[in-house]
Amino acid sequence: MNRRTTLAGVTTAVVALTLAACAPTSGSPEPGTAAGEGCDGEPVALDVWSWRTEDVKTYEQIFDVFEQANPCITVNFQAHLNTEYDQILRTGLTGSDGPDVAQVRSYGLLQPLVEGGNLEPLEDLVPALGDFDDAILDGARGREDGAVYGVPLASQTIQVYYNTAIFEENGLEEPETWDDFMAINDKLLGADVTPLAVGARDGWFVPTVHDALTAAQYGGADFQQALRDGDTDFTDPGYVDSIQTLKDLQKYMPEDVTGVAYTDAQVLFTSEQAAMFAGGSYELAFFQEANPDLDLGVFQVPPPPGSALDHPVTAGYADGSWGLSATTEHPQEAETLLNWLATPEFGQLVADELKQFSPIPGVEYSDPLQQEMWDLYQENPAPYLLLVDYRYGDPVGTDLMGEAGQKLFLGDVDAEGAAQIVQDGLSAWWTPGE
């Protein structure tokens, strides 16, 4: 039995190891076969990959619009599971059965594909990129050459949602000043309503909440620039103060907040047990679906006294773009598609059908709340700092803030210690000013 045990052990261990072998192999479904009607040339099928498995039907409808205008091109849209997408895409783009056009991640997580030479730079191929907001294009830039490798698909903004019914019942209004905001929290706490629906068990959610509540306090884009210039680092007093604010607001969050999952926080808010939810624009569709009777409003948190900025801001970031495979067999057709993906026509479909913010200039939103979030962002934009600039190495900034925030809530570190965790972690690959 012993020899057999050892063998079984070795075999199992070996199987575990195959996890590691993300070897470039082929594994994509066969390309579409439908030839376009009314095409007088050679019909071509483009493989387009995405991580939005929940949007497959909608995307197919959206691409029908494109196919009607371009009868010789068929779009074969394939979605892969979000959590496995990056791995599948890396494999696909390095093999022979990959996509022609693919949704790619933004900022740091885009870099492996750029550095591996898997994507084509697009500025010359897609002239409309010149009209995009520079901050949004940053999400699709290669770190080293600064070239744009994707047509921005969606943006997200981070703000505070509130339940207008609960606010009305308690005679509350959107806060104009920091004192208003604190008074709202105190009043709700007294009325046995959880003021802020926060779940800190999911580390990724902590930096989102932090920026929603305090981006104006540490200085938003000004602080980002100071870091880029090397004038300061994350132990900056303003940044420490913003973390202290997060700690001060803990009493308005659910008890044992590090044990509360992100999904618990969502349920707390949609079941109207909590009055406010600090989160991304991507929550809106879920909130409206989970509780159609929910009356929602949004606001930006006013900065506390002594803040770096005298006005509130909305943090935002580019969330994905369309990249062109360097090994595509149909570069011309792919170029046609990418140019269409940069048109207001497509942007409007993204807004209306997918309920996402399209960064394409000229798009309008039929949902008034969506329009309000977008307007607030346009008025006072700020970067979702740790995601935008600090995901270019290991460990990534958002993970560090997740861990630091959990320790802060648990009382293991103070605000200064939490800032130090972020700074120390980032110093493994980042030096201020570089």
Next chain:
Amino acid sequence: MSGRRTAALPTPVALLFLLPAAALFGIFVLYPMATALTYSLFSWRGTAQEAFVGLDNFVALFTTEPYRSQLPRAFAHNALLFAGAMVVQNSVGLLLAYVLHRRERVRRLFQVLYTMPYLVSPLVVGYLWSLLLSPLFGPVNAALRALGLGSVAQPWLGDPDTALWVVVLVTAWQWVGFPLLIYGAALGSLDPTMEEAAMLDGATSRQRFWHVTLPMLLPVIGTVSVLTFIFSMEAFPIPYALGGSNGSPAGATDVMSLLFYRTAFNSGASNAIGISSAVAIVLFVVIVGVSVLFTRWFRKVERGLT
């Protein structure tokens, strides 16, 4: 154990029959393994393989942050998962097997019941328990409070002091049927005359268990221990479901597989493939090394008993 038996088939024919399995094993196991090893010896720029760097990735793993501090922490958590599984899962499994062994009428029923969680994906089990243990909506704390045990109610997964033990217990909850079945089969195959002889000599039931049954089970205990070690070192779905890819809260449930997952697929580092392959190789070496050493040592202990 028993002496070698002569093969029923002549060697060339036997080899011929072994060939298909060996080929599959080679393609799907040995080849990826060798690939991972070569990956770990090169530097990478994204998906592009660059220069041969020898052991540099391994040196980086042990000398640079964040790996220098995360690797030992993750490894220690794996070791605690193993210790916990040995104490909770395997001893309870043995106890249940022993209790059921004498009770033929209910044995099958309980064996089925205890092995049921087996049939559920560990990810599902993990998410299920994370819902049960939620401090806001979870029935576990609600039940404790209803019983007047409100002081025992905890943010089970939110406190670094309890989170890892929750992982141990949830893992045990799912896998306790595994030692139960193996020990049950082993108990069934023991020679009953030994125990009868001890009984005639006046040994109490406790003495019979400790001095007769347990020593005879030793080979099986060795097998179960080695397999438990391997499962514990490779733990991924349950820690992932309970603590996410960062081992929340504050890294308290971080394990080796999560560290690998993060460095491979969730990192913005250029050399992610090189470093993560090195993590996988280190994990592999530890698993194989300890398994082989443990088996050898156990064989020696067994020989001492006979």
